[in-house]
Amino acid sequence: MLINRQKSLLLILLVCLAYLAQPLVADEGIEARLAQRLQSIDPRLNVISAEPTPVEGIYRVQINTGDLLYMHQEGEYIFAGSLLQVTERGLVDLTERAQSTQRQQVFAALPRDEQVIFPAEGETLASIAIFTDITCPYCVRLHEQVPELNAAGIEVRYLAFPRQGLNTPGEQLLTNVWCAADPVDAMNRAKAGERLADQQCANPIASQFELGRAQGVQGTPAIILPDGQLIPGFVPAARLIQELGGRTL
Structure with missing residues (x-):
């Protein structure tokens, strides 16, 4: 800067x-x-x-x-x-407070059909947004804990953030998920290491990447809490559940 x-x-x-x-x-x-x-x-x-x-x-x-x-x-x-x-x-x-408020407004306005959403089981107690990348090992590790988050009443909303930038193999891997007939299933398979067939379609990956950069995201995973706080990096499900007041399992 x-x-x-x-x-x-x-x-x-x-x-x-x-x-x-x-x-x-x-x-x-x-x-x-x-x-x-x-x-x-x-x-x-x-x-x-x-x-x-x-x-x-x-x-x-x-x-x-x-x-x-x-x-x-x-x-x-x-x-x-x-x-x-x-x-x-x-x-x-005061800067982080202002940024958190702005993030709240931005993420509340994002179209749900442009995100890959793993819904909470039963009543939704909290919803978090996660900027993710298929090639990111810690994204894979966090994804393995999504069922635990869902069971605790926490909805997970994935946004695309190719960490190597646009027009890279990483962006294509994300495109394969977002363009799939069932993006949730495609996300599960991709995070499990399966190489999906290359696809092309109108998708929000470029806009979500730019959104992440504008919100201070520099790597993946990057977690946005309901109050707009940005947490960079991997956080264990148990800690997130405690932070968000989810159901104790």
Whole structure:
């Protein structure tokens, strides 16, 4: 990224500036100014949104790369990293909180028919999204525990994330699953090591890959919890069940 991460500098900023109980209302003029300043640095950067933070004059800016930046309202200063609030109970990561809220909204809006879904048994107590790749050993290991998650009332929604990128053999393996007549069965067979027949069809793999990158996914598996929290890497089913309040088996 164009800016080095400076969490310590942000912490100093937060300690020195007064915390405002009521955030400022977003200003279209400020958003346009910040967008113009970013594009003067790199014309490829576009502002998706600019929202005021609790720190006076500092805006949280979502850009088209999926990154969050913090910019002074005049566009003169830019910070990258986590915005931390100092409280009596310790530090609160306001950046992760904002990203989690945004992820909640994004994943709630995803069409179910574009995902490979393993439903919960009985009442659904929680639903998690997992960015997966057929070539990923830890994805295979996690998939072996999906029946345990389902039995505990946890629905698993798979999204495609070819970890080697688009137009790779890994993308074709995912395409074979998404294009199958029964994607659930195809996912089971592919994760068990069976090589499925190559297929082509209209599918959401490229868009899901870009979505994952925009949400901070860098590898697989990547688990999105119901509150929008992103957990990178393998997590045992027992820990996920405990975290999500699933049924004890």
